[in-house]
Amino acid sequence: MAQQDVKPTRSELINLKKKIKLSESGHKLLKMKRDGLILEFFKILNEARNVRTELDAAFAKSTEKINLASAVNGMVAVRSTAFTAKESPEIQLSGHNIMGVVVPKISSTGVRKSLYERGYGIIGTNSYIDETADAYEDLVEKIITAAELETTMKRLLDEIEKTKRRVNALEFKVIPELIATMKFIRFALEEMERENTFRLKRVKARMRD
C-alpha cells in the first residue's frame, strides 16, 4: 500500500490496525499450516521412498519374467497369450483432505486375477506365463500405490510452496508496509494536531492584539 495514497485519518488508522491484526493472525496460521504440511510431507516421503523402491524391484522382476517367458515360449507365444487379457483393471479416483489440500485416493479393482480369470487356457500355457502375469499384476498394484503417494507429495509440495510464499509476503511485505503506513498516518495525525494547536495559539494571539 503506497503511503501517499492513504488519507491520514483516524478511521483509516483504525482500519489499518484491524488489517495488521488480521494479517498477523493470518501469518501465524499460515506458518502453522506450512509447518503442518511439511510434517505431513516428510511422513509421506518415507512411505513414497519405500514404495518407489518396491516399484523398482517389481519392475525389474516383471521385466525379467517377461524376458524369461519370451525366451522359453518365444515372443510369438507371449504376444499371442497377451491377446487374451480381456479385462483391464479399473481405477477409481476420489479425494481426501490434508490441511485443506485435496489429494487423490486411488483404488483399483481387477488388478489381481486368479489363474481362471486371466483368459488364457491353462493346458496350453506354462508356469513362465503365469509368473509373468503375476509379476505384472504386482507391478500394476505398485504403480497405483506410487501414483497416489507421488501425486499427494506433488500436491503437498505445491501447497507448501504457495503457503511459504504467502507467509513470506505477509512477513516481509504486507505487514511491514501496513506498519509503515500506520506510522505515517500516526505521524500525519500528530502533525495535524500540532498544526492545529499552533494555529489556535496564533488565532488566540491575534485576538489578544
Place this chain on the structure above:
Amino acid sequence: MPLLENLWGKKPSRKSDKKKKGSSNYAYAVTRVRAMKSKLLPKESYPRLLNMGIDEITRFIQESEYKNDVDELAMKYSGGDLAEHALNRNLALTYDKLVRITTGELNYLVVAYLKRYDIWNIKTLLRGKLYNASVEDILESLIAAGEFTYTSMSELAAKATYQEVIEGLKYTEYYPLLQKFDGTNLAYIENELDKMYYAGLFEAIGKPRSKDRKLFTKVVKLEVDVKNLINLFRLKKAGVVQLDEIMPLMIEGGLELKTEKLASLQYDEFVNELQRTQYWDAISGVTGSDMASLNTLESRLTRYYLESSTILSHVSPITVVPILDYIIHKNNEATNLRIIFRGKETGLSDELIKDQLVII
C-alpha cells in the same frame, strides 16, 4: 465352393488320410530322420554359445542349418525377432519335410502329432480376432508347422471377426467345438482344443497292438503325464483346490499319474504321493511348498521327458518313435537357441539362461 473347403475338404486332407492303410516307408523315413537328427546341435555347442555375445550367436545361427531361414527373413526382421522367426520357419519347414518323406500310416501318425501346431494357430486366430489384434500381428504369431497351410491361415487372419474365422473352419474337425465359442469363454475353448488334440492323437494311434504303436503311445502318454503334472503344480500353487475345478484341466490318457487322486490331495500329501512315481527323481528337491517359481521344476520335467523319449527311440529303431523323438529334439533345439538368444539380448544372467536350457 469356398476356398477353404477346397483346401481342406470334409476333413483335413493330406496323403495321410488317403494312405492310412497303405504301405509305410519306415526304413527310409527313419534313415532320413537319423541323418537329420545328426545335424542337430551337439550338447557341447551350448556352453560355447553361452559364452558368446549376441553378434557371435547371430553369426553362429547364420552359419548353421538355419542359414536359409535367416537369409530369407533378414529383410523383414532384425535382432532377436529375426532369430525367433528364423527358428520358427525352420521348424515349420522341417516338420513339413517329415510329412513329405513319410507315407502310409507313418505319415498319418506324424501328421496327427503335428496337429498341435494347428491347435496353436486356431488359438492365436481366435485370440487375435477377439481382442482386435492387427492382421500383421496375428500373421507374425502363426506357426505353419501343422496341417493348415500358411495361405489358408492368412486368409483366416484377414477375416474381420472371430465368428467369420470359425465359419472359415467349418470343414475341419474343430468346428463343433468352436461353435461353442461365444466371445467370453476363450479359456474353456483353448483347454478343450488342447484336450481334443490329445484325444485325436490317441484315436489316430488306435488300440496299440504292435510294438511300434505301443512305444508311440508310451511317449505320448508320458507327455500327457508331464503336462498334467506341471499343471497340477501350477493349480496347487495358485490355490485351486476344488476337484471340479481341477479335473476339467487334466488331459486324459496319461501313463502313470492318477490325476483325480492327486488333484484331491493337499500339497504335502500330493508331493508324498509323487514320490511313488517315476517322475520323483527328476523333481525331488524342487517341490517345496515355499518355492517361489515353478520354472526349474518345469525344465526338469521337460528334460526327463526328452531323455525318456530318446531311450524309447533306441528300444525300437525302425518305428515311428525315432521320428517323434526327432520332432521333440528339434523343437527343443529351437527352444534352447531362442532361450540363449533372447536371454542374451534382454540381459538375463548366464546362470539363469543355463537353468532354463534342456540339454540332452
